[in-house]
Amino acid sequence: MKVKVIVTPKETVLDPQGAAVREAMLHLGFSAARDVRIGRYLEIELEGDPQVQEPKLRELCRDLLSNPVIEDYRLEMPNETK
């Protein structure tokens, strides 16, 4: 079973990397890019019942995989990813 975690910088946090990438897109003629935010994507291969693991996974998302001061996270369990 594979679960996915997507971590993104909070709206209020400046993302200079995203801004630089957007700038590059504009230079390449893609003027439709209004904003770019760069985050982090994790795939976690799980053993056992994902439903049982979920509370612990959420805890890890909050304490280790993201920093709630500057980032939001989204945990995608297998049954939600279809």
Place this chain on the structure above:
Amino acid sequence: MKFAVIQFPGSNCDQDCLAALRSIDGIESDYVWHKETSLSGWDAIVLPGGFSYGDYLRCGAIARFSPIMRSVVQEAQSGKLVIGICNGFQILCEAGLLPGALVRNRSLHFVCDMVTTRVEVTDSPFTCEMPVGALLHLPVAHGEGCYYADERTLSELNERQQVLLRYCDKTGRVVPAANPNGSVENIAGICNRERNVFGLMPHPDRACEKRLGSSDGARIFESMLRSLAADRAAA
């Protein structure tokens, strides 16, 4: 007074810290490996700069869960002096011992430079040897040193006088041009509400000898020493 310098895998300013601390009369210092679990017997704790755990995930995110950190948190909560320099500052924020976070420099460049910082408050164990407005010339070397805190946290920091150092120009003016990394309100170093935990991006450990370009960093360690001595005399 005994200062513990914590070594994480990837710390690279541990030797600078040890040498700087040992050069100050009245300070004894040694390393403590991150796998240790006790810090009793030490008067102060130093989290040095570097790239603990290769900065994987986020700077300080993994070091924060090292075995020694449980003890660092305990000692900090009991009032022991803790100073985190550069990566040490990042670890203290990740561990929740200091508010806010350190993110990628606004310029996206790694900055390696000499900066001027202004002492904002004298009422702290880390700045008690200096008057408000004193200028400290200190080196910085970091890619993720842009201090961020939300507005509520920021106003709390200001109200409670927890901002100890701000980046300023050579005449002491806190101006955007003197900000090396985009930190909010030019913040270079903050302490916790209880004032016993201090984190800063500049390196006092690399500025304790005139021949290195500045000895201003020593004034921070001397402040700690004086405050510890005063506490001991009062006990």
